[in-house]
Amino acid sequence: MTITQLYYVLAVAEHQNFTKAAEKCFVTQPTLSMQIQKLEDQLDVQIFDRSKKPIELTEVGKKIVTQARNIVNESYRIQDIVDQQKGFIGGEFKLGIIPTIMPTLLPMFLKTFIKRHPKVKLKIEELTTEEIISRIKDGHLDAAIAATPLEDDSIKERVLYFEPFVCYIPxxxxxxxxxxxxxxxxxxxxMLLLEDGHCFRDGVINLCKVFKNHIDDKFQLESGSIETLIKLSNEGLGMTLLPYLHTLDIREKEKDNLHYFNEPPPAREVSIIYHKSELKMQIIEALQDVISGIIRGAIAFQDVKIISPVPKK
Structure with missing residues (x-):
């Protein structure tokens, strides 16, 4: 049994296709198929049900994939140890950011981070919290920036900053x-809300639930972006809540519509999150250092009431 064979198994499990998995692994399809067949012969089990289209894992295959993911991740840790010993901060790093954080935070830190750590090749994706958690667990993301706490034992969180809610009232x-x-x-x-799937939406609902015993699940209007919510509010369709950083770039004529909460204001906790295996920690710490340094000048709020992004049942 080899690490390479396990890596091939994970690729097929992800893509459910031998040809696509081979392309992902930069090998020929016969080479990949032969190595997986060797592993199955050695274990005397069938990992994949090849009669299904797309290919499916067998019941024992599902257990093997779970363990294979742990082994492959641990093998990466050896390179991590060497990199940290040498003080090397570089290589590919896959980062996810939720939609309500991406447009405001990314322009604030990206240029500084690239300049300070030119050997890091950042691959950044805008993803929902649900997608981020799934991809971190599957090893397809190294870290992410999201609203926390997430209450997930497999995910570690490092708080970057607290971002207050601000009312936008026409x-x-x-x-x-x-x-x-x-x-x-x-x-x-x-209240004008983001559409289902956004953790900021869940934070707003949770904030209202703190003070209301009953909430009707039928909302007046939902949208996919905060910018659209502002436009709809300007049309007289209701008020909305904005993350504080979104208010910094708001148009001058709209600033009168910003209304702040009494102290302590409700806020969301924004963290860099990563798998409990703690791979590529030197890059995670470098990101935390850059973002925390920049954000101190933008958000001066300290006394806040944290609103959870986890949907309340």
């Missing part, structure tokens, strides 16, 4: 005249 709204907003003022049926 002039025709009943709350527009209030200088400071209380969380108890919020009504979910009057």
């Amino acid at each position: 002039k025709n709204h009943k709350l527009y005249g209030k200088q400071k907003i209380d969380s108890a003022d919020l009504e979910i049926d009057d």
Whole structure:
């Protein structure tokens, strides 16, 4: 049994196709198939059901893949040990960022990080929290930036900053005249929300649930982007909540619509998250250092009330 054979098994399990897996592994399809067949012969089991289209794992194959992923990850740790010993910060690093953080945070830190660590090849994807957790567990992401806490034992979290919620209230709204907003003022049926799948949406709902015993699951309107929510609010369709960093670039004529909460304001916790196996920690720590340094100048809030992004049942 070899690490290479296990790597091939993981590739086929992911792509459910021998040809695509071979392309991913940069080998010929016959070479990959032969090595997997050798492993199956050695173990005297069938890992894949080749009669199914697409190819499926057998029951024992599912258990083998789980263990193979652990072994392959641990093999990567040897290179990690060498890199850390040499003080090397470089190589490919796959980073996921949730949609409500990507447009504001990425432009703030990316140029600085690239300049400081030119040997790191960042591959960045915008993904939902659910997609991020799945990909970290499968080894397809090295780390991610997301709202926390996620309450997942397989994921480790390092807090980067706390980002307060800010109300965006148009002039025709009943709350527009209030200088400071209380969380108890919020009504979910009057709130423009992001569509299902966004953890910021769940944070807003959880904030309202703290003060309301009953919430109707039918909302007036949902959208896929915060920019669209602002435009809809300007049309008089309701109020919305914005992450604080989104308010820094808001147009001058819209700034009067920003209303802040009484102290302590509700906020989301933003962290860099990664698998408990702690691979590529030198790059994770470098990201944390750059982002934390930059964000200190943008967010001065300390006394906040953290709202969980995990949907409440």
